[in-house]
Amino acid sequence: MIRSRLIAPPAAEPVSLAEAKAQARIEHDDDDDLVQRLIASARSSAEQRTGRALITQTWEQRGRPQGGMIELRRWPAVEVLSVSAGTVPLDTDAWRAELGEFPEIELLADRDAEVAVTYVAGYGDTAEDVPAPIRQWILVAIDTMYELREAEVTGTIVSRVGYVDGLLNDYRVPVG
Structure with missing residues (x-):
């Protein structure tokens, strides 16, 4: 069995607060703390889905x-x-x-x-070091999490936009 643990997390995020707010069309500062948490969550999700470290970190x-x-x-x-x-x-x-x-x-x-x-x-110490498709996936994930804050959506027709998860396809680490 192989076990991994994060020793030193990334010092920065792959997208900025300003980029995330622009993607989600947020024009106020009231939700900045929430958006910062969504950025960290989206980065973590992208790392888990791909098996990659985006910003330099120690494992x-x-x-x-x-x-x-x-x-x-x-x-x-x-x-x-x-x-x-x-x-x-x-x-x-x-x-x-x-x-x-x-x-x-x-x-x-x-x-x-x-x-x-x-x-x-990791790809490097700054957001610009992270491949653009991964950064775009993170921005879409942040926007989606901001708009859909509940675990379930009732009374709505939902369609999956296929290209979004495809942004990560070229970056998935093969397992075993």
Whole structure:
């Protein structure tokens, strides 16, 4: 079993308050706190749906290697901070990292021990680093959550706009 946990969250969001308000056509400041929460929720949802870290963040992943390999769960990986077998930190000559898309760690020693990898993932530190289709999906999600604040909508005809979720298709990380 592989377990991941967020160590250091992103320092910024992939869309600004002004962008979100423009998308939702909000012309007042009364709901700014709500919109900020919707931005964080939409970013989190996009990250869960795609398996990606959008803005730079630090993750820890624990598990047993398969054939000496550990596939990292958050893409794109940009830096490996540490690799440990059990509780013992491994020297950098005991492992090799493939970063970016399809990131993985190859163990050159201790190939069967449970391993903990601490790494940095994300497109960069600013919103402009995040691909435009993901940012657009986030903006549409924020607008939808702002307009439909209840768990259920009664007495309305609802049609799904197919292209919206398609914005994330090219960014989904393949599972297993």
